[in-house]
Amino acid sequence: MITYFAPLEGVTGHVFRRAHSMYFRQPDVYYSPFLSPTKNRVFTPREMKEVLPENNAGIRLVPQLMTNNAEDFLWAAGELSDMGYGEVNLNLGCPSGTVVAKKKGSGFLSEPEVLDTFFDQVFDGLSGRPGSGDEMKISVKTRLGRKDPEEFHRLLEIFNKYPISLLTVHPRIQADFYKGRPNLFMFGEALRESRNPVCYNGNIFTPADYERVTEEFPACGHVMLGRGFVANPALLEGIAGEPRSRERLMEFHGRLLEDYGREMSGERNLLFKMKELWFYMIQTFTDGGGRREKLAKRSARRSGSGSTRRP
Numbered sequence: 257m258i259t260y261f262a263p264l265e266g267v268t269g270h271v272f273r274r275a276h277s278m279y280f281r282q283p284d285v286y287y288s289p290f291l292s293p294t295k296n297r298v299f300t301p302r303e304m305k306e307v308l309p310e311n312n313a314g315i316r317l318v319p320q321l322m323t324n325n326a327e328d329f330l331w332a333a334g335e336l337s338d339m340g341y342g343e344v345n346l347n348l349g350c351p352s353g354t355v356v357a358k359k360k361g362s363g364f365l366s367e368p369e370v371l372d373t374f375f376d377q378v379f380d381g382l383s384g385r386p387g388s389g390d391e392m393k394i395s396v397k398t399r400l401g402r403k404d405p406e407e408f409h410r411l412l413e414i415f416n417k418y419p420i421s422l423l424t425v426h427p428r429i430q431a432d433f434y435k436g437r438p439n440l441f442m443f444g445e446a447l448r449e450s451r452n453p454v455c456y457n458g459n460i461f462t463p464a465d466y467e468r469v470t471e472e473f474p475a476c477g478h479v480m481l482g483r484g485f486v487a488n489p490a491l492l493e494g495i496a497g498e499p500r501s502r503e504r505l506m507e508f509h510g511r512l513l514e515d516y517g518r519e520m521s522g523e524r525n526l527l528f529k530m531k532e533l534w535f536y537m538i539q540t541f542t543d544g545g546g547r548r549e550k551l552a553k554r555s556a557r558r559s560g561s562g563s564t565r566r567p
């Protein structure tokens with residue numbers, strides 16, 4: 257099984273990835289949170305830090321791009337190729353309202369014909385790029401559609417026209433955000449009908465979840481782990497049947513605190529950064545009576561952040 261660390265914007269940046277790779281079993285590939293190429297033809301300083309090879313030493317990183325403009329995509333892919341990257345990923349999954357309104361992320365899925373033209377231009381443009389051509393792989397991370405899982409049939413026809421190196425399917429529609437259960441029926445369809453390799457992504461929080469998915473889809477050789485991997489950075493150890501180490505978790509946490517402290521200005525910003533992480537990590541802790549949810553709820557109530565937070 258090939259494993260991937262999902263991109264989580266604001267959480268799995270280069271500082272997090274470096275610390276994770278130092279203390280825990282690494283996935284085969286980490287994905288960067290999305291970069292947004294624009295007409296300006298520059299990456300922002302924050303985006304540059306994300307993809308600089310020296311900030312990603314010792315791990316295999318695939319940078320992710322979010323755009324609906326083929327020229328902007330090709331420009332960014334070219335820059336990343338010059339930095340030594342052999343693959344870029346297209347974000348067709350982001351459900352955020354502002355992104356969707358611009359027909360990017362999962363908003364792009366509501367324009368299948370435009371998406372088709374986009375891929376046509378991208379694959380055409382790549383093959384015309386001197387020196388890189390076939391060397392730059394394009395992978396895609398998608399949802400099933402914008403409003404209805406049935407949209408996926410048409411989308412899959414489009415994906416099948418192109419040599420996408422890996423099609424990661426998060427089997428929800430945009431309107432689901434991260435709620436409800438992933439649509440495993442439609443994922444099965446993706447696996448059967450896709451001409452390109454397919455990766456499963458969604459709601460793997462425990463080794464038992466991982467086993468259920470891999471047993472249900474034995475033909476699927478790729479799994480991407482997201483919130484569950486942030487909540488339990490030793491998730492791959494758990495899947496391999498190794499015991500969790502409390503000390504290692506503490507060292508990891510200490511390393512993050514130190515590195516974010518150097519990276520960020522002011523204790524307040526550092527606190528918010530750590531709270532983002534604790535929001536996920538607290539899910540794996542129990543209170544004295546072994547109750548998991550109560551602890552997370554209590555902490556959310558205290559910080560006043562409960563129901564307004566992201567999933």
Ligand SMILES: Cc1cc2nc3c(=O)[nH]c(=O)nc-3n(C[C@H](O)[C@H](O)[C@H](O)COP(=O)(O)O)c2cc1C
Nearest residue numbers: 262263264265289290347426458459460481482483
């Ligand atoms: C806070 C947050 C930020 C995310 N940022 C990105 C992103 O930058 N790019 C992307 O493709 N997906 C992003 N996602 C989606 C995740 O990569 C993943 O697809 C999703 O969380 C479902 O997988 P999971 O159930 O294993 O977490 C984000 C999700 C969350 C909760």
